[in-house]
Amino acid sequence: MGVRAPQEEWMVPRRWYNIVPDLPKPLPPYLKPNGEPVRPEEFEVLFARELVRQEFSQERWIPVPPPVRDVYLLWRPTPLLRARRLEELLKTPARIYYKFEGVSPPGSHKPNTAVAQLYYVSKEGAGRVTTETGAGQWGSSVAFAASLFGVKATVYMVRASYGQKPYRRVLMELWGAEVVPSPSDRTEAGRRFLAEDPNHPGSLGIAISEAVEDAVKTGAKYVLGSVLNHVLIHQTVIGLEAAEQIRYFGDYPDYVVGACGGGSSFSGLFWPFYHEKRVGKAERDVKFVAVEPVAVPTLTRGEYIYDLGDTAGLTPLIKMYSVGHGYKPPPIHAGGLRYHGCAPTLSLLVAEGEVSAVAYRQREVFEAARLFAQAEGVVPAPESAHAVKAAVELALQAKREGRPVTILFNMSGHGLLDLAAYDEYMRGVLQDVEPTAEEIMANIARAKALLRQ
């Protein structure tokens, strides 16, 4: 079983790292449908001012406000563990470490940014936020943070999940949030989809449209759980801590690995190592590996284009890897990885060859997760299980090559609210699904047509 690095109060960062000034190329701007760049002020209708400032910031370090750090201290620093028993089972010369974000009350890395966002929202005097959620990881993190800062939260939850995965809904309600199955009759967007089909199962794209419309119309603020720079900046507490902690083992990663939905948890872990590499502080030639599902192959089969962030077209155009905003992700259990796009910063780094990407099928992913649970005792979230699978593959490769490499991966959440998915895996009823080349090409073509790219 694992060995744990020290976790001391001083390790919790007092500043977040922002990769933007360290990128190999300037980040392409967000664009309006007419091709003009979006001005920061235009974001302030939706987001708290300080968050917009961070979104466009060129500063490398951004202070963590003390009240935010106080909340982080409830569960941070999170553990960094060496998975020694997994190494033994794999008979690999590799050393495998994981950073465990599942110890937060909502059970994932998402509160790292939810707490920061809700702090700024409450400080700027807004009494209510809106957001969307699929299976509920992000929504429950918002509900948690909103309750701590005394802010009201309305969460538009994809109707299919609302019905089938009631537990995270209950968790949100327990923390005092209002949870609305989406599409709903609260918004014009929702009513349009309900008119088409009164039993519409909903989608993340529709839920985003409803949350945005609600915020714009009522003067509430909107909060987003991934993709945008300010979100990824908040997540760097993960990697800043990990870079301290792994040195306690006298070690340094050759590979930093993370599952990638919108890219926030992976970026939160690898950015600080990227910075160390740039300034010559990295102790090895560290490589960065993003992991995604074969069913939603944004980085491995998508294209680096301008595309919409949502389905209905309420967000700006973002230069990113995308399989097209119209792509309908198959119902894999890693709900947090069912996103057609990817953070613009991460997309740029993949395009520049600074980060590589791999994709796995869900059955092999659950197989790796089960192995991990039995070896180390921790049950991975289905999203995090993708990183487990990649780490296991790298460790087996190290064994074939006889190289004692060091692998560090992000265990972004625990799987205690995903046991139904494990049950399906163990009963052998999980399916592997893969989009056809035509499906992906057609969706990318439609996205490209938006700006005649």
Place this chain on the structure above:
Amino acid sequence: MGVRAPQEEWMVPRRWYNIVPDLPKPLPPYLKPNGEPVRPEEFEVLFARELVRQEFSQERWIPVPPPVRDVYLLWRPTPLLRARRLEELLKTPARIYYKFEGVSPPGSHKPNTAVAQLYYVSKEGAGRVTTETGAGQWGSSVAFAASLFGVKATVYMVRASYGQKPYRRVLMELWGAEVVPSPSDRTEAGRRFLAEDPNHPGSLGIAISEAVEDAVKTGAKYVLGSVLNHVLIHQTVIGLEAAEQIRYFGDYPDYVVGACGGGSSFSGLFWPFYHEKRVGKAERDVKFVAVEPVAVPTLTRGEYIYDLGDTAGLTPLIKMYSVGHGYKPPPIHAGGLRYHGCAPTLSLLVAEGEVSAVAYRQREVFEAARLFAQAEGVVPAPESAHAVKAAVELALQAKREGRPVTILFNMSGHGLLDLAAYDEYMRGVLQDVEPTAEEIMANIARAKALLRQ
């Protein structure tokens, strides 16, 4: 929100504390049905030798084997937090602290002893253990520990829970345990109950009988999750850490509070403070408060008598507070508190007036738990929620009396696998249930008749 005490590696104890030599009176022996004391050797059929030695030990300190401590380090020291925002919401002058055992991979304090027991079992060469579980907290802790030590585990799970609460079953299977709905056709006891009723919903008492019979017949070892001395001894890591941690706040408890099923988590927290009090190290005249459900009022309405540990009569007679082994606990959601008896050590201390007991109804308990979740972000297990309720009541009393007392309670587990119960509470469909005086009297009378007490 809360403030967390330091959690450093050295705080994880290298020895457990045993209260037995410090009790105000000798502990009455375990008896056979004929009234003769059970000899330690007779326990060795069922339990690992070292565990039997600990069960009868008069030593005050028992070393924690290094491999057990290594596993503890996966999640220990657990956090000790001050619930500052709860204090503010209650407008109380009291300071409220909680020790949070929910950070273990199975989510409760139970692995503190499961890991120790499985270590000794594997060290003594047994390849398989059997046990019983209700909702699955104990069973999942055994599955977790068994997987880490490479031991097979068979868990007899109360059939009603097996069907209705599938998630902890899945968790046990994920960790590699075999889960058998009880009553089963594997044992004579099980077949007898199935013959009576092929759809028998089962009970903890029946599941114990099956696990014991299976172990005796196959040479496997049996492991138990509460009540016995050796189990409570292992749990003292909780209080030993807490006694260090609370001093970081420059504070010391006036009240140590814990929910009580078999009594292991509460004892694990209060024993070390009891020891400090005895040896003059306690900084205040600390009081100990056990909390139980009104539906299973062992300490508040039971009697201090010799009674069976199980329903079918396979265990010895234990001198303890009991509402009678035939008592059928109503289906409250705090499954871990549905036990007719209570640890013999705790019973003796209650009988001697060294520990007091209070009982609450489940709706008021869930109300306190929801308040806590919104104030502090942590979702209490339904069992732990009883301690939350008691802490809130003590804090309100302190407010009425204008006394700035310090309250320390045991948050023995998180409630992420109990969200269905919270859902019922929030939908207003939870019922409060209470046994009649006749029901309790009749059951106690039947228990007393066993030894003509």
